[in-house]
Amino acid sequence: MSMSFATWLGALATLAVYSFLYKPNKIFSFFEHIYVGVGAGYGIVFGYNAIVRQGWEPMLKGKGILIVPMILGVLLFTRFFKSVNWVSRLPLAFLVGLGAALSMKAIESDFLVQIRATMIPWSSLNSILLVLGTVSALAYFFFTFPDNKAVRSTALFGRWFLMAAFGAAFGNAVMGRISLVIGELQFLFKDWIHLIK
Amino acid sequence: MNFLMRLDRRWLYVIVFIVILWPLIVPMGIPFRVSPGTMDAFKVIDSVKPGETVLMSIDYSVGGSPDIDPQAQAVFRYLMKKNVKVVLVAFVDQGVQFAEKMISQQETLGKKYGEDFVNLGFVAGVEVAISAFAENIPKVFPKDNRGNSIDSLPIMKGITSVKDFKLVTEFATGIPGPAEWIRQVGTKYKVPIVSGVVTVMYPQSLPYVQSKQLAGLMGGLRGAAEFEKASKTPGLATAAMDAQSMGHLAIVLFIVLGNIAYQMEKRRPVQK
Numbered sequence: 001m002s003m004s005f006a007t008w009l010g011a012l013a014t015l016a017v018y019s020f021l022y023k024p025n026k027i028f029s030f031f032e033h034i035y036v037g038v039g040a041g042y043g044i045v046f047g048y049n050a051i052v053r054q055g056w057e058p059m060l061k062g063k064g065i066l067i068v069p070m071i072l073g074v075l076l077f078t079r080f081f082k083s084v085n086w087v088s089r090l091p092l093a094f095l096v097g098l099g100a101a102l103s104m105k106a107i108e109s110d111f112l113v114q115i116r117a118t119m120i121p122w123s124s125l126n127s128i129l130l131v132l133g134t135v136s137a138l139a140y141f142f143f144t145f146p147d148n149k150a151v152r153s154t155a156l157f158g159r160w161f162l163m164a165a166f167g168a169a170f171g172n173a174v175m176g177r178i179s180l181v182i183g184e185l186q187f188l189f190k191d192w193i194h195l196i197k
Numbered sequence: 198m199n200f201l202m203r204l205d206r207r208w209l210y211v212i213v214f215i216v217i218l219w220p221l222i223v224p225m226g227i228p229f230r231v232s233p234g235t236m237d238a239f240k241v242i243d244s245v246k247p248g249e250t251v252l253m254s255i256d257y258s259v260g261g262s263p264d265i266d267p268q269a270q271a272v273f274r275y276l277m278k279k280n281v282k283v284v285l286v287a288f289v290d291q292g293v294q295f296a297e298k299m300i301s302q303q304e305t306l307g308k309k310y311g312e313d314f315v316n317l318g319f320v321a322g323v324e325v326a327i328s329a330f331a332e333n334i335p336k337v338f339p340k341d342n343r344g345n346s347i348d349s350l351p352i353m354k355g356i357t358s359v360k361d362f363k364l365v366t367e368f369a370t371g372i373p374g375p376a377e378w379i380r381q382v383g384t385k386y387k388v389p390i391v392s393g394v395v396t397v398m399y400p401q402s403l404p405y406v407q408s409k410q411l412a413g414l415m416g417g418l419r420g421a422a423e424f425e426k427a428s429k430t431p432g433l434a435t436a437a438m439d440a441q442s443m444g445h446l447a448i449v450l451f452i453v454l455g456n457i458a459y460q461m462e463k464r465r466p467v468q469k
Binding site: 021022042043046047050053054058098099102103105106108109110113114116117130165168169172173174175176178179180181182183184185186187189190195196 | 207210213214217218221222261262263264266267290291293318319320321324325328337339340376379380381383384385395396397399400401404407408409410416417418419433436437440441444445448
């Protein structure tokens with residue numbers, strides 16, 4: 001059995017959280033609150049360190065321009081004061097503009113390149129399925145087209161592809177959850193009580 | 198079948214618990230194959246020569262770490278074994294701790310901080326930060342996570358932008374993930390990117406492999422086991438594959454039995 005305090009604490013916290021599977025209880029609630037508190041504290045410390053290291057210290061060393069993002073950051077907090085909460089819209093507008101500008105690169109990476117990648121030679125069953133799947137799934141979302149048999153049939157075909165995609169996504173979700181359980185069991189039975197060699 | 202409809206769900210938890218735990222204690226050695234995405238990832242990582250520098254972005258949180266941490270560990274161990282230099286960075290705050298844990302393990306094996314690897318730490322801003330980092334690394338990280346000046350670290354000599362890395366690898370549980378890295382780095386700097394994602398993100402990331410925007414893609418714990426198999430460095434992920442297979446078998450059985458019980462219940466004549 002492990003002699004590490006951190007491992008014992010982690011193991012007890014894991015068991016406390018898993019106790020919810022039996023029924024909701026006070027031990028679970030206690031550790032749930034601790035988890036939320038620790039997460040918030042961790043975030044605050046890292047946020048503070050990031051501001052000091054990447055904003056405050058370089059600013060004091062002569063990078064005066066950094067005062068601008070620092071002030072914009074502080075202005076975000078004005079939303080907590082009713083009389084001046086409109087001020088917080090200024091940095092928010094800046095952030096939205098910046099985000100939108102950066103996302104423009106998605107036109108190439110997520111749109112043009114993806115369309116190009118679908119224009120492939122029909123040399124294998126996979127490539128045929130890829131093209132048919134993309135086209136028919138798109139047809140499923142033709143809401144303003146005239147309702148004719150060709151569009152309906154293609155859309156129905158597209159729905160099958162979508163169902164298969166949802167099934168694959170669900171299968172992966174199950175696989176992911178099982179991986180999480182495996183990770184926790186490895187921690188409990190390997191790191192904590194050393195039952196797994 | 199009537200009892201199935203009234204079965205307490207906690208029995209299912211007990212069955213899943215036993216079915217997963219048993220193969221972890223008594224390995225069964227169920228064979229598994231390496232998927233093309235992971236094989237591509239391995240080939241690209243394997244092509245990096247000793248002395249060249251690779252970027253590893255540890256963008257995952259504690260919640261999803263059992264699914265993705267084995268991947269990052271397997272890749273990092275392999276790069277260390279090959280004497281490749283690794284620069285670690287995090288755009289998710291909790292990633293810093295995972296990076297520190299990985300490098301401290303290698304330090305006990307004789308690898309040197311600042312020469313073989315460095316942990317630059319965390320920078321806030323997600324996609325904006327990635328964009329800034331890619332353009333000018335010393336500007337975003339004048340100091341590393343341990344407070345050393347970047348200029349004083351031998352590993353950082355000649356590295357000013359993301360173009361100076363032979364390869365970018367990133368491990369994600371959400372945002373930032375492959376989409377953000379491709380948008381801000383792959384599209385502009387044309388550096389090959391290998392991505393490791395949690396299992397739930399795997400299907401949505403696959404189109405980037407098809408379009409060759411990702412040089413390789415690994416999905417969850419299974420991806421870690423596949424990488425360990427391809428690199429012939431078996432570890433915890435390989436040991437977990439039996440448990441994964443048995444867990445899936447149990448879930449499939451539950452779904453089949455549940456559907457049979459549901460259909461039988463539906464067809465039973467209503468009693469008046």
